[in-house]
Amino acid sequence: MNNLVYFSNKRKFEGTYMSATHTPNPRAEDGALNKKRRQADLDRLRDGAAKGELPDLLVIGAGITGVGIALDAASRGLDTVLIDAHDLAFGTSRWSSKLAHGGLRYLATGNVGIARRSAVERGTLLDVTAPHLVHKLPQVVPVMNVFAPLTRILPRMGFLAGDFLRIIAGTSATTLPLSRTVGKQRVAELSPTVRKKDVQFGYVNYDGQLRDDARLVTAIARTAASYGATVLTKVRCENATGTGATLVDELSGEKFELPARTVVNATGVWAGDVDSSIKVRPSRGTHLVLDAAKLGNPTGSLTVPVPGYTNRFCFVLPAEHNRVYIGLTDESAPGPIPDVPEVPEEDITFLLDVINQALETPLTREDVNGAFAGLRPLIDSGEGNTADLSREHALLEADNGLISITGGKLTEYRLMAEQTVDKVISKLGITAPECLTRRIPVLGSDRRGMDRARTAAEAGRIPMALFNRYGAESQEVIDSCPLERPLDPVAEGIDVTRAEFAWHVTHEGALSVDDILDRRTRIGLVAADREAALPAAEEALKLA
Incomplete structure (x- = not known):
């Protein structure tokens, strides 16, 4: 078809052709999600199923990966349905550190692939996809007398490697300035409550920070809807296969069968509940919530090494609503997977102990106003600590044809979605444009x-x-x-x-x-x- 594709998405693009090099502009009115639209979409799907009409793709799970897949598929013309049993960003996608990482930690462990991909995707988020929701964040590592000698050197080496990644990823110094060594005064400006008498100097690096991870998920979901995707929350799936699932409206209790040409399981840490052949080993990442004034209303992220490790750090991160987040842990979380993970008291103690190494006035348990924990969906290799497990994602197909995507990092959601939709298109045997999402700004970002x-x-x-x-x-x-x-x-x-x-x-x-x-x-x-x-x-x- 000479790179031309007929868009099967009946809600918006019926009867039009579009080249793989053209990106339509999403419209806010087409992306409005509300209760009335939800009911109309449910009625339409139910009626269509009764008539034998099949969507091209059913995506289960409306976290960052699921909404990314929905946007990618809908923008390529696939008739796409996205469902979640709870809400947009209900699971792990709202419990992250709110960082668009450049992948320095993975570079330190020799995983150059993840590090490079993360740097590329971070640049896309900052420059194109969501510049109103992602901004540069200075990260300051104070070099202090109390730190082990190696931890005084390694951050600078890592930041220089990060500068190299930034350059090869094509991210400009205007978007993310290069790292540098700074004096005691600049360290104190970025992190006012650091223990100044022990600070010799500091390193400053720039990374990407999300205003909020759940807001990014919501913006992508609305953008997918503006391209014609059906987005339904509080709709649970049962008995999913590669050709459909039973859907349950959690508001009314009504069930109906929805056949689909293909189905993707994007439920993250719950992937094994949809496909029992998948083994996920959850890792708990905990963050504390404090009043920003307790840490002098910092404008940078204070980065403190975890004693006994060469590549683990805890952070003080400026956050919305005059708050800061302190994180994060990396602990195995075996057993049943809860909807909302609890924060154990030992995680709170650990985070305070690490951060207090660098503070003039130590924080206490009474300073903590809240806490949250998320479970990373790490692929279970059967050995090693969760901190040592790969952050690679896995794209799998079950015997019944169900496609699952799990693992990976929030920063790489767009790439994970692209690879998933490529697989869907290949499986369906249809002609469609190449991925467009590297050029699509989410609603609010033009x-x-x-x-x-x-x-x-x-x-x-x-x-x-x-x-x-x-x-x-x-x-x-x-x-x-x-x-x-x-x-x-x-x-x-x-x-x-x-x-x-x-x-x-x-x-x-x-x-x-x-x-x-x-x-x-x-x-x-x-x-x-x-x-x-x-x-x-x-x-x-x-x-x-």
């Missing part, structure tokens, strides 16, 4: 719209915190709000507006207060903040 919104934010017409979360869509978030006092905070001292809560319900598919407080925002990580914002969330939910 440059002209971002420039206009940034100008409005700098002039005080839009709250800067709102611009940082919604980019080019900032004004629309405010203008579309049906609630009174749209720019009022949802609770005193919380930099989230009532307009944002309304947007979560009318455009981002929130169906419960948990969806609003625990995933569309991270207000729920601190119990007192959650209680304060609950009435506003309940009011917004009435818009559904």
Whole structure:
């Protein structure tokens, strides 16, 4: 067909041809997810199944990998359905360190492949995919008398290797400046509570940081919907095979069979529940939540070596809502996999002990306002500590034709999706464009719209915190709000507006207060903040 493809996605592209070099612009109105659209999509799927109509692809799991697959497939013209038993970013994808890593740790262990791929994908996130949600973050490693001699040298060597990766990945120094050695004063500026008398000098490196990982997942899901994908939360699958599954609407309890031309299992750490032949070895990564003022409102990430290791570090990471996160652990988490992992007290003690090595005034247990843990879906090799297991992803096909993708890193989600959709297209034996997602900005990230919104934010017409979360869509978030006092905070001292809560319900598919407080925002990580914002969330939910 000479690189031309007929788009089978009936909802948007029927009757059109599109070359593999052209990328259509996603439209915000096509990407609006809400309760009304959800019901209409369920009715359409149920009626279509009764008539023998098959979607090209059913994706199970709406974490970062699943939404990435949905966007890739829909943008190539596949009639795509994405489901999740709970919500967008319900699982591991909301419990990360919120970093778009360049892969330095993997370079240190000799895994050049992951390191290079991570650097390339990080650059894509920063420059194209989600520049309003991913920004550069200075990471400061203080060189202190209390650290072992080797840990004073290795970070600099690693940062120089990271500079090389950045160059070969094609990421400009404007996007991510090169690393450098800095004096004691600069260390203190980036991390004001560091123990200054022991600091000799420091190293500063730049990496990518997400505003929030769940917000990235939500933006990608909406962008997939704008390309015609059907995105359904609170829809559970049973008895999945390579040719379909039983779907259960968790709101109504109704079941129906959905045949599909192919099915992908993207459930991450729960992959073995969908395909019993897959063995995943979960690794627990814990983070603490503290008031940013406790650490002097840092603007950089303080990086402290874990005693006894040459390539393990804990971090103090600036976060939204005047908070910092302290992380992270890497501990084996055998046994049944919970929906929401608990944080053991020993993880909290470990993180405080590591970080306190570098602080003027040690943090105590009372300083911790909240904590969260995520389970990494590592491929089980049967030996070694989880910290030593490969972060490679695996693309597998079961005897019944079910395709599974698991393992890997958040930063590489786009590449994992590309490889998965390539396999789907090959299996279906159809002609489709090559992957387009390296050139597709998610909703909110188009440059002209971002420039206009940034100008409005700098002039005080839009709250800067709102611009940082919604980019080019900032004004629309405010203008579309049906609630009174749209720019009022949802609770005193919380930099989230009532307009944002309304947007979560009318455009981002929130169906419960948990969806609003625990995933569309991270207000729920601190119990007192959650209680304060609950009435506003309940009011917004009435818009559904």
